[in-house]
Amino acid sequence: MIFSGNNEVYSTVYRSLYVTCLGTLLSCLWSIPIATVLGLYSFPGKWLIKGIFNSLIGIPTVALGLLLYLFMSHQGEFGSLHLLYTLNGIAIGQSILVTPLIVSFTASALGAADVQLRDLAKTLGASSFRCNLAIMRETVWSTVLAVSAAFNRGFGELGVAMIVGGNLFQETRVLTTSIALETNLGSFDVAMAYAIILMAIVLTITLAINLVERLRQEEMPRKK
Amino acid sequence: MEVRLQLKNVEKSYGSVKALENINLEIVGGKTITLLGTNGAGKTTLLRIIAGLEKRDKGSILLDGKGTNGKQLRQIATLVFQKTVMFNRSVYSNLAYGLKIRGKKDTEIKEEIARELHAVGLRNFEKRKARKTSGGEQQRIALARAFLLNPQILLLDEPTAHLDPYSATIIERAIMSRTKGKGIVILATHNLSQAKRLADYVVHIYGGKIVEIATPEEFFNNPRSEMTRKFINGELDY
Numbered sequence: 001m002i003f004s005g006n007n008e009v010y011s012t013v014y015r016s017l018y019v020t021c022l023g024t025l026l027s028c029l030w031s032i033p034i035a036t037v038l039g040l041y042s043f044p045g046k047w048l049i050k051g052i053f054n055s056l057i058g059i060p061t062v063a064l065g066l067l068l069y070l071f072m073s074h075q076g077e078f079g080s081l082h083l084l085y086t087l088n089g090i091a092i093g094q095s096i097l098v099t100p101l102i103v104s105f106t107a108s109a110l111g112a113a114d115v116q117l118r119d120l121a122k123t124l125g126a127s128s129f130r131c132n133l134a135i136m137r138e139t140v141w142s143t144v145l146a147v148s149a150a151f152n153r154g155f156g157e158l159g160v161a162m163i164v165g166g167n168l169f170q171e172t173r174v175l176t177t178s179i180a181l182e183t184n185l186g187s188f189d190v191a192m193a194y195a196i197i198l199m200a201i202v203l204t205i206t207l208a209i210n211l212v213e214r215l216r217q218e219e220m221p222r223k224k
Numbered sequence: 225m226e227v228r229l230q231l232k233n234v235e236k237s238y239g240s241v242k243a244l245e246n247i248n249l250e251i252v253g254g255k256t257i258t259l260l261g262t263n264g265a266g267k268t269t270l271l272r273i274i275a276g277l278e279k280r281d282k283g284s285i286l287l288d289g290k291g292t293n294g295k296q297l298r299q300i301a302t303l304v305f306q307k308t309v310m311f312n313r314s315v316y317s318n319l320a321y322g323l324k325i326r327g328k329k330d331t332e333i334k335e336e337i338a339r340e341l342h343a344v345g346l347r348n349f350e351k352r353k354a355r356k357t358s359g360g361e362q363q364r365i366a367l368a369r370a371f372l373l374n375p376q377i378l379l380l381d382e383p384t385a386h387l388d389p390y391s392a393t394i395i396e397r398a399i400m401s402r403t404k405g406k407g408i409v410i411l412a413t414h415n416l417s418q419a420k421r422l423a424d425y426v427v428h429i430y431g432g433k434i435v436e437i438a439t440p441e442e443f444f445n446n447p448r449s450e451m452t453r454k455f456i457n458g459e460l461d462y
Contacts, residue, residue, distance in 0.1 A: 116309045117309060117311070119277050119303075119305070120311070121321075122276070122277060123277060123302050123303045124325065124373065125299060125373065130325065134321075
């Protein structure tokens with residue numbers, strides 16, 4: 001089934017990639033600025049905000065899905081946007097789901113950046129803004145890893161996709177909801193095929209990022 | 225015109241610990257000052273305050289008679305840290321960082337970096353990853369990075385600590401060539417023979433206070449202070 005050229009399989013994979021890529025990108029728009037503030041600046045209550053984001057990393061996807069359903073339904077505050085049972089609705093749900101992960105990991109990386117890097121930038125003449133830019137540049141790879149972890153979390157989640165998306169055939173059915181459906185129907189071979197595709201995509205992306213990082217870290221050849 | 229740096233009654237504490245107390249110092253451009261002292265004496269704290277990286281609790285720092293704040297000090301002073309710090313980039317990018325902030329053109333930057341790397345014995349090192357070079361090479365890169373900015377006040381915190389004799393010699397030669405200018409060089413070191421070779425004046429710091437200021441000849445041959453005598457003889461504890 002994996003290599004059968006089945007259009008439904010391809011479109012399911014496409015929908016999965018679409019919602020997770022869109023959701024992750026959306027989340028980056030607000031997560032990275034929030035992480036920058038949390039990582040690089042001190043202010044009252046910072047510890048509390050960091051704690052809240054840290055604790056929300058493991059938020060149950062079904063709980064979030066239910067909450068979003070209530071907001072997006074016809075009676076909800078955002079009912080008029082008609083996001084329920086749409087791919088964009090799932091994407092928005094996943095963007096909220098992965099926000100704590102991107103914020104926490106990125107803020108931690110920024111906060112852990114060598115204090116002397118800031119001193120170095122300062123003594124070379126950098127303003128506060130440029131110092132922060134220098135630190136962000138030094139930790140950009142940590143941000144990439146945080147975003148890839150967020151992507152994997154979103155790609156493999158079920159609760160938001162099922163409740164917000166409704167698992168509608170050829171409309172909002174994604175890999176995880178397909179696995180759940182086929183398992184419930186007793187079609188374990190089909191469910192397993194979808195699971196293998198899902199894991200293969202996650203592994204490929206993760207390994208690709210690790211490979212790029214490894215190449216980045218490799219030593220330049222020394223001249224003799 | 226030579227620069228003139230004055231520290232008046234500078235003090236710094238970390239909690240209940242007094243790191244610097246009643247520091248008074250006047251340095252004229254074209255001179256090299258060596259700060260000598262035991263570990264924890266206050267040498268690095270003093271360098272960081274002059275570099276504008278630490279706030280002083282009391283006192284003033286004047287440059288050519290005018291008071292300065294941290295931001296102004298950072299524009300005229302550059303500190304080379306005891307433990308080398310490199311951006312995770314190429315040697316070229318590390319060296320160009322400060323020059324780009326100052327708005328230098330790429331062609332000028334390229335020429336100046338090539339010249340400065342040659343001066344510290346690291347020709348054609350531009351493309352190497354800075355953090356992948358050896359400790360001695362990183363120290364030379366850090367020195368070249370500071371030299372490129374041509375600061376009025378160059379601050380060096382134990383620049384040859386933990387280096388092999390070859391690297392240490394290259395760095396000392398680079399420092400000596402630098403000290404022929406009009407700026408001020410302040411060098412913190414444990415190395416007594418280095419202080420003899422490089423300094424116009426030696427400043428002995430102990431317990432956060434200046435104990436003695438003298439020329440190398442006076443300092444080593446006829447120290448006025450008993451503490452200085454003990455320090456030279458290796459009898460002074462932390």
